[in-house]
Amino acid sequence: MAMIDSKTSINIVGAGISGLIAAMILEQNGFSPVIWESTDRVGGRIKTIKENGFQMDLGFQVMLEAYPKIIEHLDLDELELQHLLAGAIIYHKGKSYSLGDPIRNPLKFWNVLFSPIGTLSDKWKIFKWFLRLRKLSPEQIFSNRESTSLKHLKDLGFSDKIIQLFFKPFFSGIFLETELETSSRMLEFVFKMFIEGNAVIPKKGMEEIPLQIANRLFRTKINFNSKVTKVEEGKLHIEGKGALDSDFTIVSADPSAIVPNLSHNPMEWNRCDNLYFAANSRSLKPPIIGLLAGDYLVNNIFYASSVEQESEIEKELLSVSVIKEHNLTTEELVESVKLELAEQMGIKDLEFIKHFKIDRALPKIVNMQYSVDTSETQLSPSIYLTGDYLLNPSQNAAFVAGEKVAKAIIEKIGKA
């Protein structure tokens, strides 16, 4: 255990998962960090709102039960996780096809073999790929050569048909970009995670995840509505509150916006729109993701009300994700999306509830990693970095990065 000097000040910028996990580990090692959070809540990019009785996550987001880090840090029972069905329903040219999971549901996959989504050889290749990925650890996957996901799928020999009808809509919805430019490492990691566990959503919404971590913090002070404007060596500037001395500053927010040395390299982001509609009935009964294949605004749909929620409303709630770039106003977007839902998926009589425009959803990262050495989180003597942007765009990466930065500081203080 490190020598703890109660005067050692550790400041954390941002109360997303990575900042919260860093605080938790620092607490467990006897420190009392201070978090500075620009908004009025914890959770960062994981947020759930309740409005007019509807429970809505800001952006369709799931946790993957196979993420290695969640078991270590979360009480999964307390989250009352609601399971989504594996696979997806694919809508194409007015018809729908069910794509199951060959490992967990081989009988159902048998139907897929004869569906028009891809050739027989594609289905055999998916099966072989599944088997190979199961044997690889996440670290091994992230040490493989990196290319774009699209190139990797082509290199694996998949036909254009299955790429267009399944891989593109499925992974566009995860990467939040339509060209599958995202790293092939992420493609294989995410696919492995989907094979090995369920996609889940807490009953009270995704925000329960960061809230659970925050509720376990006892020695950490969280200052809300406190935007950090600049992080310098040994100093932190907070909007409206002036400068503050800091022995260690952990930056979990976009560092290119607040660390002057990094401002020449601004972070780029993938974006999306998330629309919610109320309906009297569900066109998809089981809790499964629906994908629209083709050049449409709608990428995926999910009936939020197909899993148990803490909603007081009798109506069904449909989440629609739009990944494609557009210049439409909310009104125009809603009209176009409704038209596509009616014509391509047979979903009608929807009442528009909410539009979330999420411009900074996933950081664009080259050379994606699963983890880093603790020393690599250190930028300068007092400034340390954490956050998914260091590794890969996922909740699991935010957990890993939060752990690593806390350990780096604990080691540093221990050696001093």
Ligand SMILES: Cc1cc2nc3c(=O)[nH]c(=O)nc-3n(C[C@H](O)[C@H](O)[C@H](O)COP(=O)(O)OP(=O)(O)OC[C@H]3O[C@@H](n4cnc5c(N)ncnc54)[C@H](O)[C@@H]3O)c2cc1C
């Ligand atoms: C629409 C969407 C869908 C997603 N889907 C999935 C999914 O299905 N599965 C998955 O694993 N991941 C998904 N993700 C990614 C996942 O949410 C993130 O990887 C994770 O939440 C990142 O946590 P973080 O702590 O690294 O960053 P953040 O959550 O961004 O935390 C940073 C915090 O810093 C605060 N902050 C920013 N600037 C300042 C400042 N100047 N001063 C003080 N505070 C500041 C922010 O308010 C925020 O609270 C999705 C994300 C989005 C947006």
